Amino acid sequence: MVFDRVLLATLMPTWPLLDGEEKPAVVTEVVASVSRAIADAPFHIRLAVRSVSVFLSLCIFLISAGAGGPLASALRADRFYTLLQRSPGPITSVMRLYRSMTLLAFYEQTPVAAKLLSVRTTQNQKA
Amino acid sequence: MKGSFHLSNALQLEADAVIIGSGGGGASVADVLTAAGLSVIMLEEGKHIPSSSASPSAREAFSAAWRSGGLTAAIGRPPITYAEGRCVGGGTEINSAITQRTDSDLIDQWRKLNKIENFTPDELAPYYERAETAVNASLTPGPLGRATDILRQGGEALGWKVSELKRGQRGCKGANRCSYVCPNGAKQSMAVTLLPKAVDCGMRLLAQTRVDKIRIEKRRVTEVLAQSRDAGGQAVPVRVKAGMVFVCAGAIHTPALLRYSGPRKRIGDTLRLHPTIKATALFNEPVDAHQSRLPLAAITEFMPEQRIGGSIFTPAVFGLSLAEDWTNRGDLMRDWRFCGSYYGMIRPRGVGSVRPLPGFNEPLVSFKLAPEDWIALSQVLTRLSRAMFAAGARKVFPSISGHEGWTSPDQVYEFWNKPLPKGATNLMTVHLFSSCPPGEHQDSCAVDSYGRVRSVENLFVADGSLIPEAPGVNPQMTIMALAFRVAEAALCHSAQERARSAARDIN
Numbered sequence: 001m002v003f004d005r006v007l008l009a010t011l012m013p014t015w016p017l018l019d020g021e022e023k024p025a026v027v028t029e030v031v032a033s034v035s036r037a038i039a040d041a042p043f044h045i046r047l048a049v050r051s052v053s054v055f056l057s058l059c060i061f062l063i064s065a066g067a068g069g070p071l072a073s074a075l076r077a078d079r080f081y082t083l084l085q086r087s088p089g090p091i092t093s094v095m096r097l098y099r100s101m102t103l104l105a106f107y108e109q110t111p112v113a114a115k116l117l118s119v120r121t122t123q124n125q126k127a
Numbered sequence: 128m129k130g131s132f133h134l135s136n137a138l139q140l141e142a143d144a145v146i147i148g149s150g151g152g153g154a155s156v157a158d159v160l161t162a163a164g165l166s167v168i169m170l171e172e173g174k175h176i177p178s179s180s181a182s183p184s185a186r187e188a189f190s191a192a193w194r195s196g197g198l199t200a201a202i203g204r205p206p207i208t209y210a211e212g213r214c215v216g217g218g219t220e221i222n223s224a225i226t227q228r229t230d231s232d233l234i235d236q237w238r239k240l241n242k243i244e245n246f247t248p249d250e251l252a253p254y255y256e257r258a259e260t261a262v263n264a265s266l267t268p269g270p271l272g273r274a275t276d277i278l279r280q281g282g283e284a285l286g287w288k289v290s291e292l293k294r295g296q297r298g299c300k301g302a303n304r305c306s307y308v309c310p311n312g313a314k315q316s317m318a319v320t321l322l323p324k325a326v327d328c329g330m331r332l333l334a335q336t337r338v339d340k341i342r343i344e345k346r347r348v349t350e351v352l353a354q355s356r357d358a359g360g361q362a363v364p365v366r367v368k369a370g371m372v373f374v375c376a377g378a379i380h381t382p383a384l385l386r387y388s389g390p391r392k393r394i395g396d397t398l399r400l401h402p403t404i405k406a407t408a409l410f411n412e413p414v415d416a417h418q419s420r421l422p423l424a425a426i427t428e429f430m431p432e433q434r435i436g437g438s439i440f441t442p443a444v445f446g447l448s449l450a451e452d453w454t455n456r457g458d459l460m461r462d463w464r465f466c467g468s469y470y471g472m473i474r475p476r477g478v479g480s481v482r483p484l485p486g487f488n489e490p491l492v493s494f495k496l497a498p499e500d501w502i503a504l505s506q507v508l509t510r511l512s513r514a515m516f517a518a519g520a521r522k523v524f525p526s527i528s529g530h531e532g533w534t535s536p537d538q539v540y541e542f543w544n545k546p547l548p549k550g551a552t553n554l555m556t557v558h559l560f561s562s563c564p565p566g567e568h569q570d571s572c573a574v575d576s577y578g579r580v581r582s583v584e585n586l587f588v589a590d591g592s593l594i595p596e597a598p599g600v601n602p603q604m605t606i607m608a609l610a611f612r613v614a615e616a617a618l619c620h621s622a623q624e625r626a627r628s629a630a631r632d633i634n
Binding site: 013015033036037038040041042043044045078081082093096097099100101102103104105106107108113116117119 | 185186189190196199200444445446450453454460461484489491
């Protein structure tokens with residue numbers, strides 16, 4: 001759970017922008033949802049996810065430690081994930097799994113869904 | 128559902144027949160057996176999810192109705208993610224209920240290849256009719272929405288055949304939640320059609336009951352061993368003795384259970400599926416695919432080898448699909464209303480396998496694409512992308528990680544003459560079959576022409592495992608048709624006849 005939280009906090013999309021009090025609640029919900037999903041996964045997937053997530057979250061922790069702020073931390077994490085995309089199969093697969101579950105849970109959160117639906121006018125005008 | 132119940136003590140049950148699995152196969156077998164007056168027990172691993180409690184949230188629905196919450200994949204290069212239902216009604220609760228028959232030429236081909244008795248298109252027709260009637264196969268009323276129009280426009284502009292798809296529906300309200308258990312009961316899944324009918328005829332349905340083993344002695348099943356849960360969630364052993372046992376747990380779990388229980392030869396060696404590649408198309412005008420039914424037309428010009436169709440679309444599911452290349456495509460989320468999600472699927476030549484892992488609930492599934500499958504995937508992706516541009520797409524993003532997307536129709540030929548990049552291509556499927564092919568060709572067929580497992584007189588397979596090869600269409604109607612046929616044959620052949628056949632089987 002601790003490892004999930006470290007990792008998922010950096011995988012959370014930056015758009016739509018959430019209000020100050022909304023964000024912690026959304027992060028908590030997303031972490032809980034992803035943890036439940038992993039618990040439901042077949043054993044061999046769980047095993048791979050758990051092993052890789054410990055390594056990844058430690059990397060993220062170390063990378064973010066000297067970043068100097070949340071934005072800088074996020075940028076460093078993004079660069080790290082881009083680098084990981086070229087890494088061996090299991091690490092990429094676990095990253096994608098985390099990303100998938102995070103995105104699914106994130107976009108289903110009530111405040112996020114409400115913001116997504118409200119962008120209609122702006123987007124239509126732009127188009 | 129009336130007739131389903133939970134347990135409080137260890138149970139020893141007896142019936143004329145036991146059915147393992149409650150999807151299209153199991154429910155069809157139940158329909159035949161209960162109509163003939165047999166006492167039937169059905170064991171289903173998943174829960175019953177009534178329409179009234181179906182969640183609008185994808186993650187809750189996946190967790191409740193999909194096996195392993197949807198986190199299942201066949202090992203291979205690339206791995207192919209697959210989805211299976213695990214709830215009362217099985218896959219029929221989470222599919223789009225599209226009702227298509229297998230092409231007659233393919234049926235003829237399978238009959239000859241596997242020497243399947245009484246397996247002509249004409250002989251299967253009554254079973255297909257029964258399946259179509261059971262689910263009220265019909266065109267969906269009302270406007271189908273822009274997501275469907277895009278497929279139609281794109282296909283027709285290129286001069287290709289486009290077909291509107293019939294579905295098992297009654298008064299579809301367009302909730303766009305086919306994959307999450309229909310909240311209106313409009314989708315004619317097994318939980319609202321054949322299962323209540325069988326329960327009304329006296330069938331006992333035990334939900335949340337997982338079968339561990341089928342005990343076989345002297346060429347005969349003597350007992351089915353399962354674990355259920357009592358009201359407090361404690362495991363309760365269940366033993367069922369029955370004259371006939373029908374395994375209808377799907378193309379993955381049927382062979383896994385059989386192999387774990389004893390029979391192994393030719394079982395789980397020939398898994399087939401429909402490898403499917405997706406593409407996201409970005410348009411200048413809003414598609415608003417979340418507001419309409421999932422695309423109910425398909426480009427059928429290249430069937431049965433290739434088919435192009437559309438996927439269910441909600442903002443969250445769209446976000447999920449972008450995870451494969453979030454760094455490059457995450458910004459598409461801002462334009463989600465202008466996007467559509469479409470797919471191309473092929474009938475592969477590659478084969479997979481299913482192997483149980485002792486001590487684990489989930490078997491090991493692998494699938495290897497053949498070289499010609501890569502060519503077919505390249506072709507179908509090119510065709511899908513052509514159709515999207517013909518329908519007015521501004522940009523098309525193939526499901527290939529790291530690909531920048533195409534901005535004009537002439538770019539889509541990038542892979543026409545070369546295979547897709549194996550390491551970066553993302554494939555998925557919701558159609559699995561052929562892991563226990565039927566026929567009299569004993570070297571290659573796991574079960575006889577009527578689904579009886581070789582060398583066992585009273586054990587039958589009746590689900591997608593029986594479809595001899597990939598059908599190139601949504602398989603539900605074929606699964607139901609073959610299951611009706613297996614159940615009728617089991618009733619027609621006496622126990623003595625079956626015992627003689629089992630003794631003659633080469634093992």
